[in-house]
Amino acid sequence: MTSPAHRSPVPELARGQEDCSRRSLGRPDDDEVPVLEARDVHVHFHGTDSHGRAVTIRALDGVDLALYPGQISALVGESGSGKTTIARLFALIYRPTSGELLYDGTPIRVRGGRAERAYYRNVQLIYQDPFASLNGLKKIRTIISRVVKIHFPRLGRAGIRARAAELLERANMTPTSRYLDRYPTDLSGGQRQRVAIARALAVNPKVLLADEPTSMLDASIRLDVLNLLSDLRESEKVAVMYITHDIASARYLSDRINVMYGGKIIEAGSTESIISAPVHPYTKLLLSAAPDPARYKGSGKPTHEPIADSRPVDNTSDIRGCRFADRCPVAMPKCTSEDLPLFRSIRDSHTVHCWQAEDDADYERASSDRSRTPTNSAKKE
Ligand SMILES: Nc1ncnc2c1ncn2[C@@H]1O[C@H](COP(=O)(O)OP(=O)(O)OP(=O)(O)O)[C@@H](O)[C@H]1O
16 A cells, blocks of 8 residues: 555645545635535435334435545444435435536436446445355456456457456455456455455446445455555545445545534544544544544454444434434534534635534634535545
């Protein structure tokens, strides 16, 4: 892996920094276009409550998120906060109830045909369970070659073979001859996840949506897969959305952290800023329950301290204000009686949906003009 110091464009941060993220700090104030973007996206599902009554599940409740080439953005939050819904939205498995998705700055309106195939090629999903996502009856060579053949039919047989080997090499599975003629069942979970990543790379994607890619792996190999994603950010300039429950692994890997609660990104900023100066009480709670990243780094094993009072969030009621208020240690009456504003740091791209920022001199209320409001994920520095 390239050393973090080499990666970081911010020398003061590079010195002594142990994690592998680049810690982008600034505001998204130039004109780099995100490769993938969600603007004020809501996703509602129809469901039933415990009494069998029809309810509306607000899986996403006004999400702004932008992914940039060569940047890893983590989505962190507890179960049910809406992380997978965002991945499925970007993978076009779900459609927004309202709001807009953009690819390379253009609204996504694909409805089958070439445009949809091109989109699926550029935006690849990596699943939690590498075993379920690979056909256990096919050799690794066949699994990867099949994708290459579909997308690059002119390569010819020798070209396809060479490309399959090259992709395994990019996923650090060397010597490739050791793996090409084996079956997924012959491999460890970590090796299978590497094959899944190699297959995703076969189409030269611009975005990888990695939905808890290490949660089903042994602790000892989680770090290998995180480091591979980190390397791909550099070598392929791919945009990675990394979904996790574990803020320590987000700290280790990502440039940006987006904290989700109840279908909203309640706080977002550079990894450095979220870790060193969190504002939202929920982010503080997550951090206080997280393991020390140095321990994570040493063993590859995150330790999950349960968060006290981890009641599942009620995302079925149409509330005013903050869904975290009933768990919040510093809640005020206006948290549930007034609309929740977005506050933005005057120094960098840190944003937070919480009244705690109102009296903080480093924060100002974000403009309500969405066309001028940068989204929740800053471009890389
Ligand atoms: N297809 C669906 N139909 C109905 N409700 C859904 C559907 N998909 C998600 N939900 C609901 O939307 C909310 C957000 O779910 P989502 O899976 O996105 O959360 P998550 O943060 O990814 O959770 P986890 O970490 O457990 O995967 C939850 O209340 C979930 O029950």
